[in-house]
Amino acid sequence: DQQVKQNSPSLSVQEGRISILNCDYTNSMFDYFLWYKKYPAEGPTFLISISSIKDKNEDGRFTVFLNKSAKHLSLHIVPSQPGDSAVYFCAAIITGTASKLTFGTGTRLQVTL
Amino acid sequence: EAQVTQNPRYLITVTGKKLTVTCSQNMNHEYMSWYRQDPGLGLRQIYYSMNVEVTDKGDVPEGYKVSRKEKRNFPLILESPSPNQTSLYFCASRRAGGTYEQYFGPGTRLTVT
Numbered sequence: 001d002q003q004v005k006q007n008s009p010s011l012s013v014q015e016g017r018i019s020i021l022n023c024d025y026t027n028s029m030f031d032y033f034l035w036y037k038k039y040p041a042e043g044p045t046f047l048i049s050i051s052s053i054k055d056k057n058e059d060g061r062f063t064v065f066l067n068k069s070a071k072h073l074s075l076h077i078v079p080s081q082p083g084d085s086a087v088y089f090c091a092a093i094i095t096g097t098a099s100k101l102t103f104g105t106g107t108r109l110q111v112t113l
Numbered sequence: 114e115a116q117v118t119q120n121p122r123y124l125i126t127v128t129g130k131k132l133t134v135t136c137s138q139n140m141n142h143e144y145m146s147w148y149r150q151d152p153g154l155g156l157r158q159i160y161y162s163m164n165v166e167v168t169d170k171g172d173v174p175e176g177y178k179v180s181r182k183e184k185r186n187f188p189l190i191l192e193s194p195s196p197n198q199t200s201l202y203f204c205a206s207r208r209a210g211g212t213y214e215q216y217f218g219p220g221t222r223l224t225v226t
Contacts, residue, residue: 006155032213043117043203043217044156089155093213100171101146101215105155 003027004092006104013111019077021107023090026071030092034101035064035075038087047088048075080111115140117218119204125224126194134189134221136204142216143209145187146171147179149200150220156203162187163209194225 005024013019023033031052036044050057050064050073057064063076077084087108091101117138126132138145146161148171158171162181176198178190187206191198201222205215 004155034213036217041220043205043219045217046214049212049214091156095213100158100161101156101213102158103148103156105153 001026002105003030004090004102004104006088006090006107008107009105010108010110013080013109015082015111015113016079019075019080019084019109019111021075021077021088021090021109023073023075023104024071025073025092027092027094027102028071029094030102032093032095033064033066033073034091034093035062036089036091036103037084038089038106044089077109080109082111082113085109085111115216117204117206117216119202119218119221121221122219123222125226127226128195129193132191132194132223134191134202134204134223136187136189136218137185138187138204138206138216139185140206140208140216141184142206143184144215145181145204145206146215147177147187147189148203148205149173150203151200159189159202194223196225199223199225 034049035047037047038044048062066073087106089106090104120135147159148156160179162168204218207215
């Protein structure tokens, strides 16, 4: 039972344009969400997070939006750069419980010149 | 430099030959976890530890053992590896409380023939 889903396995975007990566979850108990970026042959690195008490969090070119009623979050990258080409994982956690991050299956983003 | 290290990075072994993948962090983090990454399945948690001598099962613990005798180390043990344990393994750590951001090691690619 995949509680966190990323339905787009891949996405291609032109440099300078906006990249939008989507993530859906089924467990309404999740109250904290994170995005990780992963390059080949490296471990995932933290990108940005959002608490369920917010609907938006911004850090430079990266913005995460949370729609609790739809159980949906999205990551916006503006403007996209070639160095953003990587696999992006969303993850969710129920805070106050054991340290269990539940990850999505990942979306491979390719930013073309 | 704050980091999570794993060894070995690559390992090819045969069915039934016991092996240990080591994980060490230098950030004095309380929480440590092991994940495996498989195509189409994302990252799935194998085991986690909330502190020394405190461990618990994640989503896919069958065939694995862990121990947490020291705060900085969290080895993953495969007593009798099987081909279905061929995967990419990541160790992660985070501090108790705070932002739930986990720091990942570089990964260990294991092949069991």
